[in-house]
Amino acid sequence: MxxxxxxxxxxxxxxxxxxxxxxxxxxxxxxxxxxxxxxxKVTQADISTLERVKLELVKPPFVHAHSQKAEGGPKIYExxxxxxxxxxxxxxxxxxxxxxTFDGSVPGPMIVVHQDDYVEVTLVxxxxxxxxxxxxxxxxxxxxxxxxxxxxxPGEKAVMRFKATKSGVFVYHCAPPGMVxxxxxxxxxxAIMVLPRDGLKDAKGNELVYDRAYYVGEQDFYVPRDxxxxxxxxxxxxxxxxxxxxxxxxxxxSHIVFNGAVGALTGDNALKAKVGEKVLILHSQANRDTRPHxxxxxxxxxxxxxxxxxxxxxxxxxxxxxGGTAGAAxxxxxxxxxxxxxxxxxxxxxxxxAAAHFKxxxxxxxxxxxxxxxxxxx
Amino acid sequence: xxxxxKPSIVSLFSIVLPVxxxxxxxxxxxxxxxxxEPQRSTAVADPPTVTVPAGPFExxxxxxxYKNGFAVDGPMVRGKTSMALVxxxxxxxxxxxxxxxxxxxxxxxxxxxxxxxxYPVTGVSFDDAQAYARWLSTETGKVWNLPxxxxxxxxxxxxxxxxxxxLDPDSRNPALRWLADYDRETRRKAESDPVPKAIGHFGxxxxxxADFAGNVWEWTTTCHRRVDLAGQWSSTLSTCGIYVTVGQHxxxxxxxxxxxxxxxxxxxxxxxxxxxxxxxxDRWYADLLKRLRDxxxxx
Numbered sequence: 001m002x003x004x005x006x007x008x009x010x011x012x013x014x015x016x017x018x019x020x021x022x023x024x025x026x027x028x029x030x031x032x033x034x035x036x037x038x039x040x041k042v043t044q045a046d047i048s049t050l051e052r053v054k055l056e057l058v059k060p061p062f063v064h065a066h067s068q069k070a071e072g073g074p075k076i077y078e079x080x081x082x083x084x085x086x087x088x089x090x091x092x093x094x095x096x097x098x099x100x101t102f103d104g105s106v107p108g109p110m111i112v113v114h115q116d117d118y119v120e121v122t123l124v125x126x127x128x129x130x131x132x133x134x135x136x137x138x139x140x141x142x143x144x145x146x147x148x149x150x151x152x153x154p155g156e157k158a159v160m161r162f163k164a165t166k167s168g169v170f171v172y173h174c175a176p177p178g179m180v181x182x183x184x185x186x187x188x189x190x191a192i193m194v195l196p197r198d199g200l201k202d203a204k205g206n207e208l209v210y211d212r213a214y215y216v217g218e219q220d221f222y223v224p225r226d227x228x229x230x231x232x233x234x235x236x237x238x239x240x241x242x243x244x245x246x247x248x249x250x251x252x253x254s255h256i257v258f259n260g261a262v263g264a265l266t267g268d269n270a271l272k273a274k275v276g277e278k279v280l281i282l283h284s285q286a287n288r289d290t291r292p293h294x295x296x297x298x299x300x301x302x303x304x305x306x307x308x309x310x311x312x313x314x315x316x317x318x319x320x321x322x323g324g325t326a327g328a329a330x331x332x333x334x335x336x337x338x339x340x341x342x343x344x345x346x347x348x349x350x351x352x353x354a355a356a357h358f359k360x361x362x363x364x365x366x367x368x369x370x371x372x373x374x375x376x377x378x
Numbered sequence: 379x380x381x382x383x384k385p386s387i388v389s390l391f392s393i394v395l396p397v398x399x400x401x402x403x404x405x406x407x408x409x410x411x412x413x414x415e416p417q418r419s420t421a422v423a424d425p426p427t428v429t430v431p432a433g434p435f436e437x438x439x440x441x442x443x444y445k446n447g448f449a450v451d452g453p454m455v456r457g458k459t460s461m462a463l464v465x466x467x468x469x470x471x472x473x474x475x476x477x478x479x480x481x482x483x484x485x486x487x488x489x490x491x492x493x494x495x496x497y498p499v500t501g502v503s504f505d506d507a508q509a510y511a512r513w514l515s516t517e518t519g520k521v522w523n524l525p526x527x528x529x530x531x532x533x534x535x536x537x538x539x540x541x542x543x544x545l546d547p548d549s550r551n552p553a554l555r556w557l558a559d560y561d562r563e564t565r566r567k568a569e570s571d572p573v574p575k576a577i578g579h580f581g582x583x584x585x586x587x588a589d590f591a592g593n594v595w596e597w598t599t600t601c602h603r604r605v606d607l608a609g610q611w612s613s614t615l616s617t618c619g620i621y622v623t624v625g626q627h628x629x630x631x632x633x634x635x636x637x638x639x640x641x642x643x644x645x646x647x648x649x650x651x652x653x654x655x656x657x658x659x660d661r662w663y664a665d666l667l668k669r670l671r672d673x674x675x676x677x
Binding site: 092228230266267268270335336337338357359360361362363364366371373374375 | 444447448489490550551552553554556557560563564567568572604606615
């Protein structure tokens, strides 16, 4: 007698029934393990069916209009970034920097999409520029973040599409071969926010809906000085390069500024809010560590390293953003008045320029703070 | 023995001795006060001055005023002077100040503040200005001092700033004043060109006083103070070591500061430049008073 399984019609049918019974269980377990990947696998043919949206970017510290929850399915967002090499003034004394910028601003503009959207970047290097550039998105995967596919000489442009697979706020910056730190410390960086498709949430799953968002791009500049200690001025980038490189190698910036210049986010350009408003403050530093702090306020919900799949830290006084990272802080203002939003290395804030101001209007809350005895002689 | 007393003749000795002692004492004091030091020939000419005649004046009082624990505007001060006031027409210039530096009596000014001899000297602290006043007094044989806040207010007349905010003094929201202050400082910063200009550039007032409230804030000897207006009487706390500088607005500054700047927290616009001008004290006892002051005998 053989040990072969009797392949009777009954056993085949029984086997089929058994397979049919467990199949849903097996596929269910496989699906829950790979849910997002299974859902998001879109074929080349599918991409062509996705809706295309052209993004009109705005100058920092503002963020272009966007929905916090994704509307509909994944889209392709078309973004054009035009590189502009320009001389900027970075402090009240008229100190100049030969800046390299995306769209003419330091930092470059904030881009907002949702997780699983595609971002199609057209990088334009007009022939009025002198240098080669490219773009590296920390939110992209492969090809040096896109840098390998977007190297453009003056007069050239390139188009690269990447998929925003991870939610969070990420740095993007120029990274041309042989000149990476020089371009980054000349202002050529910005940030992109990839929101979760159903918006921001805290650890318990409660929605965090912000009334307004600001983008603070912190920039370290390395301006050379002459023998008397005065900042030097140069005719061109090329002329400045050797001296700037020497200052960069000291790892000590001459200026650390928000939005491209000392005091750029103060006075008439102070950030505005109202008591009761929920504000999302996005902060990037493409090169150097920073530690934001809102003087008079807090970070109610903070993603210090900026990645929204992680639950936010609560009630932060100061948070640490490593160089090369963008972070996000969500805060509801409770008191009117003036706040300073600073890099809490106070030397960097007061002496180098790493400070912004908030002007907040509304009613004063005596329960939260009141003067019992105002300063007087005793 | 004769009964009648000799008429008591005051002995000559008893008169002469105290007089001599008093004279010697007086000579000693005069020597201590420096009256016997060789008089230097007045090699330095008097700087140009304007004379503000005696008369009525009005200015916004200085300092931090509080009512019920909240900051409020200060009151207007009104009065009348009975004496003319002699003030330097221009702020002390770089050329003038340098002579004091060359004489070794004043600290030098940082290179970044050097613009030209006909420019007001900037980058000078209260202490530097006092040193110059002492040197100029010695050189000219007259008594020159930094003005008090009141003196400069009288001299500046209509050019003197009124930095009241006009907010409701009974408001219980301290943030309203902070925001109004911030907006005012922003306007000031936007309007001011911080680069020093040659003397005469900012024009004169009715008394001929030049360049007041240009872009140089001038030191006074008046100490910063905090006044509490609540209750039946106001109480004042002065902080000496911090002096009121005056220009487009009043700005209290520590005496050693040469270069005011703004930082992350201090949200106000600081003075663009610090400089000074002096008043001449023409009272008959001014010289004596100065000698007593210089030696610390009176304050």
